[in-house]
Amino acid sequence: MTKIKACLFDLDGVVVDTAKYHYLAWKRLANELGFDFTEDDNERLKGVSRMRSLEILLEIGDKTLSNDEKLAIAEKKNVWYREYITKMEPDEILPGAVEYFKELKDAGIKIALGSASKNAVTILERLKIMHWFDAIIDGTNTQKAKPDPEVFLLGAKAVGVDASECVVFEDAEAGVEAAKAANMKCVGIGDERILAKADFCVAGLHEMNLKKTEF
Ligand code: BG6
Ligand code: MG
Numbered sequence: 001m002t003k004i005k006a007c008l009f010d011l012d013g014v015v016v017d018t019a020k021y022h023y024l025a026w027k028r029l030a031n032e033l034g035f036d037f038t039e040d041d042n043e044r045l046k047g048v049s050r051m052r053s054l055e056i057l058l059e060i061g062d063k064t065l066s067n068d069e070k071l072a073i074a075e076k077k078n079v080w081y082r083e084y085i086t087k088m089e090p091d092e093i094l095p096g097a098v099e100y101f102k103e104l105k106d107a108g109i110k111i112a113l114g115s116a117s118k119n120a121v122t123i124l125e126r127l128k129i130m131h132w133f134d135a136i137i138d139g140t141n142t143q144k145a146k147p148d149p150e151v152f153l154l155g156a157k158a159v160g161v162d163a164s165e166c167v168v169f170e171d172a173e174a175g176v177e178a179a180k181a182a183n184m185k186c187v188g189i190g191d192e193r194i195l196a197k198a199d200f201c202v203a204g205l206h207e208m209n210l211k212k213t214e215f
Contacts, residue, residue, distance in 0.1 A: 001214055001215065002164065002165060002185070002214070002215045003165065003214075004109060004165060004166070004167050004185070004213050004214065004215065005109060005110060005161040005162075005165040005166070006109060006110040006111070006112060006155075006156060006159045006161035006165065006166045006167075007104055007109055007110070007111055007112070007166070007167055007168075007169065007213070008112045008113070008114045008152050008155045008156070008166055008167070008168045008169070008179075008184070009111070009112070009113055009114065009168075009169045010047070010114055010115055010168070010169060010170045010171060010172070010175050010189075011113060011115035011117060011120050011123060011124075011138075012046070012047075012115065012116075012117060012171075013046060013047075013171035013172065013189065013190070014094070014097075014169050014170065014171050014189050014205070015093065015094060015097050015127075015129070015205070016088070016092055016093060016094060016123060016127060017092070017094060018085065018117075018123065019042065019046060021081055021084035021085055022042065022045060022053075022081060023037075023039060023042040024080075024084065025077045025078075025080040025081040025084070026042065026045065026053070026057055026077060027042075028077075028080055029057070029073060029076065029077045029080070030057060030060070030061055033061055033063055033073075034061070035060070035061035035062075035063075037057065037060065037061075041057075041060050044056050045057070046171065046172045047116065047146055047170075047171070047172025047173070047174045047175045048116070048145070048172075048174065049116050049139065049145040050074055050077075050078065050118070050139070051070070051074060052145065054070055054073065054074045054077070055070075058070075078118075078119075081119070082119065082122070085119060085122055085123055085126065086122065086126065087126075088123065088126040088127060089126070089127075090126075090127050090128050090129075092127065093127050093129065094204055094205060094206075095204060095205070095206040096204060096205040096206025096207070096208065097129075097205045098129065098132075099206075100205045100206075100208050100209070101129070101132040103209060103210050104210070104213070105132070107210055109213070110134045110135075110159035110160075110161055111132055111133055111134055111159075112133060112134055112135040112136070112137065112155035112156075112158060112159050113133050113135070113136045113137060113138060113155070114137050114138075114151045114152045114154075114155045114168065114175075115137070115138045115139065115151070116138070116139050116142075116145060116146060116151070117138055117139050118138065118139035118140050119139075120136065120138035120139065120140075121136065121138070121140075124136070134158070134159050135155055135158030135159050137151050137152075137154045137155045137158065138151075141154070142154065145174075146172070146174040146175045146177070146178035147174040147175075147177035147178045147181060148178060148181070149178050149179070149181040149182035150178075151178065152166070152168055152178055152179055152182040152184055153182050156182070156184070163182050163183045163184050164183060164184070166182075166184040166185065167184060167185040167186065167187060167213060167215070168182070168184050168185070168186045168187070169186075169187050169189055169205070169208075170186060170187075170188060170189065170195070170198070171188070171189040171190045171195075173194055173195060173197075176188055176195050176197045176198045177197060179198075180197055185199050185215045186198045186199055187199065187200060187201070187202060187208070187212075188200070188201035188202075189201070189202060189203075189204060189205070190203070199215065
């Protein structure tokens with residue numbers, strides 16, 4: 001059995017449901033560009049970087065834009081997205097997350113964030129959960145997007161734990177692939193048909209406890 005010494009959490013879809021706010025902002029952008037964007041389309045953007053998300057959105061709308069235009073509208077989307085997240089309240093933390101953080105901390109297990117988002121700190125501050133994290137690795141201090149393992153390898157390094165003693169919590173397929181490429185254990189949050197490469201899946205952190213954190 002492996003003794004787990006660090007838990008690395010994705011943010012969007014694991015600790016908080018920000019997908020709905022990303023959706024509203026992307027939909028507004030798509031509508032402004034003259035096409036529709038559905039919740040099903042939004043599934044394709046989960047775990048994907050902001051610029052890659054925009055490229056997928058433009059593919060859906062069959063639009064071609066210059067690089068400068070893309071940068072400008074990605075920024076516009078982010079301004080709209082931030083209007084939502086800067087109003088978030090701590091009751092939007094997904095069930096079981098704080099209880100699980102406490103259990104891990106009491107057991108001496110390190111906690112790190114491994115997110116693609118450049119807005120991660122804003123969200124953690126709004127939710128008042130910054131203090132739980134021993135390290136925060138996000139879109140502002142990574143170069144390569146998931147499924148590249150960079151974000152999780154940096155997280156393990158920041159808390160001084162070997163990759164083989166880390167477990168990653170992820171709701172996106174690219175995130176599970178990143179965890180496995182980092183040689184870490186992985187708990188999928190959500191549909192096990194989509195997250196088939198995870199070691200096991202749960203519906204949310206409310207289904208986790210210390211006992212289940214053994215591999
Ligand atoms: C990921 C989300 O966590 O962060 C993606 O799952 C999002 O949907 C990505 O595109 C980047 O987020 P941000 O906040 O930097 O635009
Ligand atoms: Mg996610």
